Amino acid sequence: MAQRHSNLQRRADVFAALGDPRRLEIAEELSQSDRTPGELIEKFELSSALLAHHLDVLEHAGLIERTHSHSDGRKRFVRLVARHRQLLSDMSAPSRVMFVCRHNSARSQLAAALWSRMVGTPAESAGTQPAAAVHPLAISIAKHHHLNLGTARPRPYTTSNSRGRTIITVCDQSHDDLTSPLSRLHWSLPDPVEVGTRAAFESTYQELIERMRPLITRSTTSVKQQPTAKSKEQR
Numbered sequence: 001m002a003q004r005h006s007n008l009q010r011r012a013d014v015f016a017a018l019g020d021p022r023r024l025e026i027a028e029e030l031s032q033s034d035r036t037p038g039e040l041i042e043k044f045e046l047s048s049a050l051l052a053h054h055l056d057v058l059e060h061a062g063l064i065e066r067t068h069s070h071s072d073g074r075k076r077f078v079r080l081v082a083r084h085r086q087l088l089s090d091m092s093a094p095s096r097v098m099f100v101c102r103h104n105s106a107r108s109q110l111a112a113a114l115w116s117r118m119v120g121t122p123a124e125s126a127g128t129q130p131a132a133a134v135h136p137l138a139i140s141i142a143k144h145h146h147l148n149l150g151t152a153r154p155r156p157y158t159t160s161n162s163r164g165r166t167i168i169t170v171c172d173q174s175h176d177d178l179t180s181p182l183s184r185l186h187w188s189l190p191d192p193v194e195v196g197t198r199a200a201f202e203s204t205y206q207e208l209i210e211r212m213r214p215l216i217t218r219s220t221t222s223v224k225q226q227p228t229a230k231s232k233e234q235r
Contacts, residue, residue, distance in 0.1 A: 010062065014084075017061035022046075023054050027063055030080040031089040031214065033185040034067075037078065043182055070190050071172040077188045082210050089214035094166035097123040100178070101171040103131040104154035106138040106193050106201065111170055111208050113147040118209075118216050126161065128177040130154035135193055141201040170208075187211050 018024045058064045069075035099111040104127025115123035131154050142149040167184035169175045175186050192200035
């Protein structure tokens with residue numbers, strides 16, 4: 001009985017927190033992209049005090065978490081807790097995507113290959129300071145999960161090769177390298193190359209799946225719900 005009451009209270013806290021339209025807007029934004037408090041202030045035109053209040057309510061309800069940047073410990077990102085992403089994401093999968101990390105040797109390469117398989121449309125990747133080659137453990141993890149990175153090569157991010165694409169930065173360094181953060185999405189993933197273990201690369205792969213799943217589920221559902229030409233004729 002006590003556990004049931006506790007579960008009910010947690011759900012009540014979630015619904016109460018999302019009952020405010022502005023907090024719901026913030027939560028939906030965070031279901032798609034990690035944001036700094038400064039970016040949220042700019043996007044929603046809030047004072048720092050009011051944003052702090054909204055974030056405190058969302059954090060108390062277990063909806064968000066705040067993490068330190070992997071490139072600058074003084075900076076913090078706010079992100080939606082993983083279990084709530086699928087519920088709150090209102091975004092269909094973009095058709096043209098480019099994943100960007102600093103060296104384009106692991107995270108962005110895995111993300112592009114995984115996106116192509118899960119969504120079924122091509123995705124590209126690039127780096128703000130590309131390495132000489134894709135990391136061997138990224139290739140190994142991809143092969144283990146039946147993805148092919150055998151011919152992948154790091155390439156530089158430029159304004160010309162990124163034009164017309166939804167940009168998703170997957171490392172905090174590239175997020176800092178690029179301008180106009182609100183024009184793109186950001187997923188704050190630690191660099192598995194710095195750790196250098198197979199487990200770190202596997203963790204990156206699994207985190208990418210969790211980040212993509214809400215977009216893929218919504219996109220697939222949208223397609224399924226669209227009536228076919230034949231069904232239109234029958235009505």
